[in-house]
Amino acid sequence: MHEPFTLALLEMAERWAEAAGTTLRFRKHFSATVFTVTRRPEERALLAAAVELYDLVGATPEGVKILREMGLEPDAGSQISQDDLTERWANWCAERLSGRTPKGQG
Numbered sequence: 001m002h003e004p005f006t007l008a009l010l011e012m013a014e015r016w017a018e019a020a021g022t023t024l025r026f027r028k029h030f031s032a033t034v035f036t037v038t039r040r041p042e043e044r045a046l047l048a049a050a051v052e053l054y055d056l057v058g059a060t061p062e063g064v065k066i067l068r069e070m071g072l073e074p075d076a077g078s079q080i081s082q083d084d085l086t087e088r089w090a091n092w093c094a095e096r097l098s099g100r101t102p103k104g105q106g
Helices: 003-019 024-029 041-058 061-069 082-098
Strands: none
Touching (some): 024 041
8 A cells, every 4th residue: 555545544544433432542442342332323333444444554564654653553453363362261271170260251
């Protein structure tokens, strides 16, 4: 992608986020509740589209560079790594075997 095109996509995503009452500067702190709590259906749709576009830009090498230059987190919406997932699984299994309730389920 060319830089002007990437910047146009980010500007569009930010406008959608603003219309939903937030900003993509906080993308790395978004949880599932950001999309549902006190939002009308049209705001949820705008925010979901904004986040998808932001994450798409962050998935390209040029997009990562631009986001970092703008002080934004390009990996905010990325999936957890296989190593992190394996570690979570091992911790969960250990907690189950010890009889403790896994974190987030008790």
